[in-house]
Amino acid sequence: MIKQLVLSATPRGERGRNAVRRVRARGGVPAVLYGANDGARSVEVECCEVERILAHAVGENLLVELRIASSNLSSSEGYEAVSRLSLIQEVQHHPVNGEVLHVDFRAVSATSKIEVEIPLEAVGEAKGVKAGGGLFEQSLRVLLVECLPQHLPEIIQVDVTALDIGDTYHVRDVVLPEGVRSITDSELAVFRVSEPVVPQTSEPTPSPELVTKEKGRGLL
Numbered sequence: 388m389i390k391q392l393v394l395s396a397t398p399r400g401e402r403g404r405n406a407v408r409r410v411r412a413r414g415g416v417p418a419v420l421y422g423a424n425d426g427a428r429s430v431e432v433e434c435c436e437v438e439r440i441l442a443h444a445v446g447e448n449l450l451v452e453l454r455i456a457s458s459n460l461s462s463s464e465g466y467e468a469v470s471r472l473s474l475i476q477e478v479q480h481h482p483v484n485g486e487v488l489h490v491d492f493r494a495v496s497a498t499s500k501i502e503v504e505i506p507l508e509a510v511g512e513a514k515g516v517k518a519g520g521g522l523f524e525q526s527l528r529v530l531l532v533e534c535l536p537q538h539l540p541e542i543i544q545v546d547v548t549a550l551d552i553g554d555t556y557h558v559r560d561v562v563l564p565e566g567v568r569s570i571t572d573s574e575l576a577v578f579r580v581s582e583p584v585v586p587q588t589s590e591p592t593p594s595p596e597l598v599t600k601e602k603g604r605g606l607l
Contacts, residue, residue, distance in 0.1 A: 391472075391537070392440055394451045396420075396430040416487050420453060422494035423471060430455055437487050441478065446506050446541035449475040453492055472497055472536060495536045502570065503539060504529040507561075507577060510544045515552035515580035522584065523547070527577045530561065531570050538566035547578055555579040 399410065399417060410417050410431050420428040430453075440449060450472070457468040473492040481488055495501050507530055515521035530543055545561060559573040 392449065392451045394432055394436060394440065394453055396432045396453055396455045398455065398457075399429040399431045402429075411488075416490055418490040418492060420455070420471060420473060420492040420494055421476070428455065432490060434487055437478075437490060440475075441487070444541065448503055448505065448539060448541060450495075450536055450539060451475060451492070474501070474503070474536070497536055500533050500535055501539070502531060502533050504531050505540055506542050508542055508544045509547045509578060511546055511548035513547045513550040513554075513578075513580050515550055515554065519552045520583040521552040521580040522582075523550075524579050524581065525577065526579070527558070527571075527575055530558065532563065532567050533570050534567040538564065540564050540567060545578070550578060550580045552580050552582055 396418065399406075401409070407417050411434075414434050415431040416434045416437055418430050418432050420430060440451070451474075453471045453473045455469050455471065471492075471494050473494050475490060476493040477491040478487060479489040480486065507525070507528060509523075509525060513521070513523050516523050532540075540563075543561065543563070545556065547556065550556060555576050556578040557573065558569060558571050558575045558577060561569065561577065563569060
């Protein structure tokens, strides 16, 4: 089951590149909360806190209690302090140094089911690979599931040690935690172990020099 974390945020009223630069200069990260009852909210979170949360994450899906402080913005944009159960939907990183540049949050309800893609991970070494030299293939990397936020798994691990050469593990074979239902096509293959590729041997091609010598001998 996914861990619920707490992350503090402050409303962000300024717009534009210069405003974003000022946020980052003081150690913040610009972010947006989507799906809230009052529309999308522009907020700011501390970079060090986001990086701490991401560093301890097992999978890509993180459930957080986003505590947004009250604002002293204009009446048209002012907010009271609120707490929103949210999923970290997308994190943008700097392409060179990996610094967190922007975060998108998705507001969810504790009583409403959500659809989320969960990473699939193979655990162990397949019998057909270890003993028979077979080739292990993973054709599906994520599983689309439906569940309540509190039942959301960070990652789905599958023990593949029993797979032999010729075996295929389908979506229907994946054992899911209680309260989680797959809505991915049950007939899709997830893992398979195929026959090892045997290199074909061919007769060595004689060098041109050797062929010339052989022809020369025939003329004597």
